[in-house]
Amino acid sequence: xxxxxxxxxxxxxxxxxxxxxxxxxxxxxxxxxxxxxxxxxxxxxxxxxxxxxxxxxxxxxxxxxxxxxxxxxxxxxxxxxxxxxxxxxxxxxxxxxxxxxxxxxxxxxxxxxxxxxxxxxxxxxxxxxxxxxxxxxxxxxxxxxxxxxxxxxxxxxxxxxxxxxxxxxxxxxxxxxxxxxxxxxxxxxxxxxxxxxxxxxxxxxxxxxxxxxxxxxxxxxxxxxxxxxxxxxxxxxxxxxxxxxxxxxxxxxxxxxxxxxxxxxxxxxxxxxxxxx
Amino acid sequence: xxxxxxxxxxxxxxxxxxxxxxxxxxxxxxxxxxxxxxxxxxxxxxxxxxxxxxxxxxxxxxxxxxxxxxxxxxxxxxxxxxxxxxxxxxxxxxxxxxxxxxxxxxxxxxxxxxxxxxxxxxxxxxxxxxxxxxxxxxxxxxxxxxxxxxxxxxxxxxxxxxxxxxxxxxxxxxxxxxxxxxxxxxxxxxxxxxxxxxxxxxxxxxxxxxxxxxxxxxxxxxxxxxxxxxxxxxxxxxxxxxxxxxxxxxxxxxxxxxxxxxxxxxxxxxxxxxxxx
Numbered sequence: 001x002x003x004x005x006x007x008x009x010x011x012x013x014x015x016x017x018x019x020x021x022x023x024x025x026x027x028x029x030x031x032x033x034x035x036x037x038x039x040x041x042x043x044x045x046x047x048x049x050x051x052x053x054x055x056x057x058x059x060x061x062x063x064x065x066x067x068x069x070x071x072x073x074x075x076x077x078x079x080x081x082x083x084x085x086x087x088x089x090x091x092x093x094x095x096x097x098x099x100x101x102x103x104x105x106x107x108x109x110x111x112x113x114x115x116x117x118x119x120x121x122x123x124x125x126x127x128x129x130x131x132x133x134x135x136x137x138x139x140x141x142x143x144x145x146x147x148x149x150x151x152x153x154x155x156x157x158x159x160x161x162x163x164x165x166x167x168x169x170x171x172x173x174x175x176x177x178x179x180x181x182x183x184x185x186x187x188x189x190x191x192x193x194x195x196x197x198x199x200x201x202x203x204x205x206x207x208x209x210x211x212x213x214x215x216x217x218x219x220x221x222x223x224x225x226x227x228x229x230x231x232x233x234x235x236x237x238x239x240x241x242x243x244x245x246x247x248x249x250x251x252x253x254x255x256x257x258x259x260x261x262x263x264x265x266x267x268x269x270x271x272x273x274x275x276x277x
Numbered sequence: 278x279x280x281x282x283x284x285x286x287x288x289x290x291x292x293x294x295x296x297x298x299x300x301x302x303x304x305x306x307x308x309x310x311x312x313x314x315x316x317x318x319x320x321x322x323x324x325x326x327x328x329x330x331x332x333x334x335x336x337x338x339x340x341x342x343x344x345x346x347x348x349x350x351x352x353x354x355x356x357x358x359x360x361x362x363x364x365x366x367x368x369x370x371x372x373x374x375x376x377x378x379x380x381x382x383x384x385x386x387x388x389x390x391x392x393x394x395x396x397x398x399x400x401x402x403x404x405x406x407x408x409x410x411x412x413x414x415x416x417x418x419x420x421x422x423x424x425x426x427x428x429x430x431x432x433x434x435x436x437x438x439x440x441x442x443x444x445x446x447x448x449x450x451x452x453x454x455x456x457x458x459x460x461x462x463x464x465x466x467x468x469x470x471x472x473x474x475x476x477x478x479x480x481x482x483x484x485x486x487x488x489x490x491x492x493x494x495x496x497x498x499x500x501x502x503x504x505x506x507x508x509x510x511x512x513x514x515x516x517x518x519x520x521x522x523x524x525x526x527x528x529x530x531x532x533x534x535x536x537x538x539x540x541x542x543x544x545x546x547x548x549x550x551x552x553x554x
Contacts, residue, residue: 119486139484168484181477182485186492188528189466191547196524198550200458205554207416207445208459209396212554214491215463219551223544230532230540241529245522247473251465252518255507263507267500270468273475274496277482277489 001162004029006063008056008078010043013095013121014069015130018048020163023132033059042127057085065159067116068094073228076105083109091152093159097179098232099143099172107145114156115143115172117179118165125222136164143172180236185244187226188237190219278439281306283340285333285355287320290372290398291346292407295325297440300409310336319404334362342436344393345371350505353382360386368429370436374456375509376420376449384422391433392420392449394456395442402499413441420449457513462521464503465514467496 005027007014014032021027029050032043040052053059060066060082068075075094086092093116096102106113120138122129140160144153153169160167170178194216197205205212230237247266254262282304284291291309298304306327309320317329330336337343337359345352352371363369370393373379383390397415399406417437421430430446437444447455471493474482482489507514524543531539 119484138486141484166483178478178481178484181474182481182489186470186489189470189525190492190551191544192525192528193463193466193521194547194550195528195543196521197458198546201455204455204459205550206443207396207418207455208554209415211495212459212463214494215467216547216551216554217491218488219547221548223541223548226544227537227541231535231537234532234535238529238533241525241532244470244473245525245529248466248469248518248522251469251472252515252522255511255518256515258508258511260504260508264500264504266472267468267503269475270471270493270496271498271500273471273482274467274493277485277493 001026001158002028002064004031004063005065005067006031006033006060008033008059008066008068008082009070009074010034010039010049010127010130011069012125012127012129012134013118014067015043015046015048015127016120016132016134017067017069017095017118017163019046019130019132020135022048024162026159026162027065031059031063039127046127046130048130057082060085060090063090065155066090066092068092068096071225071228072096072098072102072232075102076109079106079109079111079113083111086111088112091155093142093156097183097229099141099175101232103143103145103172107147112148112152114145114148114152115175116156116160117141117143117175118160119179119183120165125225133164135160138165140165140167141175141178142167142169143175144169145172176233176236177239180233180240181243184230184233184237185240187218187221188230188241189244190216191226194219278435279304279341281308281340282342282344283308283310283337285310285336285343285345285359286347286351287311287316287326287404288346289402289404289406289411290395291344292320292323292325292404293397293409293411294344294346294372294395294440296323296407296409297412299325301439303436303439304342308336308340316404323404323407325407334359337362337367340367342432343367343369345369345373348502348505349373349375349379349509352379353386356383356386356388356390360388363388365389368432370419370433374460374506376418376452378509380420380422380449384424389425389429391422391425391429392452393433393437394418394420394452395437396456396460397442402502410441412437415442417442417444418452418455419444419446420452421446422449453510453513454516457510457517461507461510461514462517464495464498465507465518466521467493468503471496
C-alpha cells in the first residue's frame with residue numbers, strides 16, 4: 001500500500017498504527033520522529049521502526065503518507081513546521097480527537113491534509129502499550145475539506161479500513177459536534193463526579209463497587225491531553241454540557257415533585273438507549 | 278452456622294446467597310417463598326432449595342434467619358405480614374439498597390430486624406443468574422438499630438463475612454447518605470446521559486467506543502427497581518445531585534472563562550480520585 005510512511009509522535013496510537021501496518025505488510029518502511037531523545041531511542045528498538053530523526057521535516061522526506069500523532073494543540077504547529085519540506089503528493093493526516101480548529105488552520109498551510117480521528121485508545125498511554133489490534137473493530141471518522149481530492153480521501157479510507165476500522169466521513173464541524181456528545185461529555189461528567197466525590201469522606205470509596213469504577217473509568221485519562229481537547233472543542237462541549245444539565249435537572253425535578261411517571265419514563269428512555277449500544 | 282434459613286424473594290441476590298451458604302455448608306436447610314408460582318417451581322429445581330411455600334409466613338416457620346430479598350418497596354409490607362408468625366429469636370434481615378425508611382418502619386413491627394446491604398449484583402437479574410461467588414470480595418453494610426443485640430449483630434456480621442464479604446456497620450441514615458453518592462448518583466448520571474443522547478441522531482452511537490459503554494453500563498438497570506430506590510432515598514439523592522450539579526457547573530465555568538488553571542486542577546482532582554479506586 002505504501003513504500004514509506006512517517007509517524008510524528010509515536011505514542012500509543014502512532015506506534016500501534018505503525019505496528020498494525022507493518023504486520024499486515026501495508027508499509028515497507030516506517031520513519032519516526034519524536035521530540036524526546038528517549039522515545040527516539042525506544043522506537044529504534046521496536047519491530048515497526050526503520051529509522052528515527054531529530055527533526056520532523058527530515059522524518060517526512062520521501063514519505064507518501066505522514067501521520068501526526070501528537071497532542072491536539074501541537075498538530076498545527078508541527079504542520080507549519082514540516083510544510084516547506086513536503087511535496088504536493090505527500091498526504092498528511094492526524095489522529096486528533098478534535099477536528100474543526102485543526103482542519104481550518106491546516107487549510108492555511110496549503111499542505112495536502114485530511115483530518116482523521118481513529119476512535120481507539122485507552123487510559124494507558126505511550127509506545128510501550130502499542131498493540132497491532134488496537135484499532136480492530138473501532139470507528140474512524142475522516143473529515144476532508146472541500147478541496148481534498150477523491151483519490152486522497154479513498155487512500156485514507158483504505159488505510160484505516162485495512163487495519164480493521166469502520167470508517168465514515170463527515171465535515172470537521174459535524175465531527176466535533178458528535179464527539180462532544182459521545183466522548184467529551186461522558187469524560188467531563190465522569191471527571192466531575194470524581195472530583196465531587198474526592199471532597200467526601202475518603203472511606204466511602206472502599207464501599208463502592210464495579211458500578212462506580214466503570215462509570216468513572218474515563219476520568220483516569222491524562223488531564224493535560226483532555227484540557228487541550230476540551231479547549232479545542234469548547235463551543236460544542238459547552239452546548240453538550242447545557243443539554244445534559246437540562247436532562248439531569250428534569251430528572252431531579254421529577255424526583256423532587258414525586259412525579260413517578262416522569263421519573264420512570266426517563267429511566268426507561270435511558271435504559272433503552274443503553275441497551276441499544 | 279444455621280439449621281434452617283428462609284429466603285423471601287429468591288432473585289439474583291437471594292438465590293446467590295442461598296447457593297453460597299449451601300455450598301459452604303453454612304445452612305442445613307433453605308426454605309423459600311416467591312409471589313410467583315413459576316419462580317417457586319423454578320426454585321425447587323435448584324440445588325440450594327429444600328422447600329417452597331405459597332405464603333411467606335409458612336416459609337418462615339422454624340427458621341433461625343429470614344432474609345428478605347424482594348424490591349425495596351415491598352420489604353416493610355412483607356415484614357408486617359410475617360411478623361405475627363415469627364418467634365422473638367428469629368433474626369430478620371434484608372438486602373435492600375436503601376436503609377433509613379426500611380429500618381424506621383421495621384422498628385414499628387417489633388420484629389428482630391437488622392438491615393443489610395450486600396453491595397453486589399449486576400444488571401442481570403433473576404434466579405437463573407445466581408452465582409455462589411456473587412458476593413466474593415464485595416462490601417456489605419449492616420445498619421443495626423440501637424435496640425439490636427450485640428449477639429445478633431455478630432451473627433449477621435458472620436453471615437456476610439462467611440460468604441466472602443467485607444462487612445462494615447453504620448446507622449441507616451449514614452448508609453443512605455453514602456450510597457446516594459457512590460451508587461445512586463452514578464446511576465442517575467448515567468441514566469440522564471443516556472436519555473439525553475437518546476434524543477440525538479441515532480447514527481452517532483455507532484461511532485461510540487468502550488468509554489461511553491463503560492460510563493453508562495449502570496443505566497441498563499431495571500427502571501422499576503431504581504425508581505423505588507430513588508424514591509426511598511429521595512432526600513439524600515437530591516442533595517447528592519445538587520452537589521454534583523455545582524461541581525459540573527464549576528467545570529463548565531472554567532471552560533467558558535478559558536480558565537485553564539482551574540480546568541486542569543479539576544481534571545487532576547478527578548483523575549486522582551479515580552486512580553485511588
